[in-house]
């Protein structure tokens with residue numbers, strides 16, 4: 254977003270990432286790489302949000318954790334008890350001296366670095382994609398009884414306590430549309446934050462892939478004021494009015510990988526299936542007419558492919574484009590077949606039946622807004638600046654790992670629109686700042702789970 258702002262509006266947003274956190278070791282590796290590549294190794298990479306509170310509080314919550322055999326009511330009671338404990342004891346449980354293991358620096362680092370370490374004008378922002386399994390149609394629909402509540406409750410208590418101490422100004426939050434933002438954020442944070450949210454996805458922005466999400470933001474009532482539309486319906490309507498576009502293209506626009514990549518995929522799968530070893534250059538790049546699919550798909554995948562083929566005519570685009578994920582049965586609560594690239598899950602084998610293409614891992618990244626193709630944009634536009642800095646590391650990972658990462662990823666076009674909308678409708682509560690000329694003002698912003706510190710500077 255900062256890159257786009259610089260291109261379009263000519264000002265630089267100074268920012269600093271201070272920490273990230275993810276419980277998945279694969280994500281941790283990537284975050285360590287991001288720290289080295291983008292922050293000179295300064296940002297911390299923590300491994301578990303549950304370990305970011307005082308050890309005594311950690312122990313107390315661990316003792317409340319329900320056994321796997323516990324029934325739904327028992328789980329609900331356990332997580333409600335955790336919530337009460339954190340509300341009553343947050344003052345000491347969210348301890349600013351607390352250290353937790355940081356994989357980047359190989360030792361214990363301070364979790365909540367005080368804002369005085371950054372510029373006095375900076376905003377401190379936390380950005381989180383909370384675990385969606387408890388809320389997803391794909392997941393167990395455990396909702397408030399799902400084990401991910403433990404981490405979510407700890408994260409919420411951090412937001413509440415840091416806002417009370419004016420150590421944090423705002424947060425962004427991403428989850429599936431079924432996420433109970435009322436019960437999980439708006440009510441528990443009613444004394445510290447104004448919470449706003451929309452339901453959107455890249456498909457609502459003219460970007461032809463599905464990823465419906467509920468995007469939220471919380472503004473610290475002490476430091477910030479929401480000056481956008483009042484009321485959820487009005488916020489949603491205003492957001493849609495600005496950003497909503499219909500899709501003019503199908504998901505085929507993302508099928509940009511060279512045919513050698515597809516050939517390698519077919520050759521690898523044929524070997525895995527034990528059909529016969531074939532050199533990559535002799536392998537097919539497409540499955541036109543379905544030939545050779547039997548040699549690369551499992552029997553379950555092939556059965557699902559046959560069922561999807563029957564649906565193609567009813568659901569395809571005018572040019573015949575029809576995507577389906579053969580790891581999921583038609584009519585299951587999984588990814589929707591049709592002209593758009595279906596929602597990416599942590600595993601999946603997505604086919605496009607008209608062109609006979611299998612969607613490559615690199616193309617999944619592109620559909621999320623991460624440009625991994627160096628030759629995709631013409632040189633004179635200077636689009637190399639928009640290439641994803643981590644593309645080489647990510648593309649070097651096994652397919653399974655890339656699917657897992659991209660299936661858990663946020664969609665950049667949707668997230669950036671949401672960030673921009675929230676920033677443009679938020680001002681500081683400090684009346685002195687409101688009276689200054691915006692052009693002369695060095696405004697700001699900063700962020701925490703990714704903690705960033707931002708500062709806008711007028712261009713010269």
Ligand SMILES: [Zn+2]
Pocket residue numbers: 296297298355356357358361362
């Ligand atoms: Zn560290």
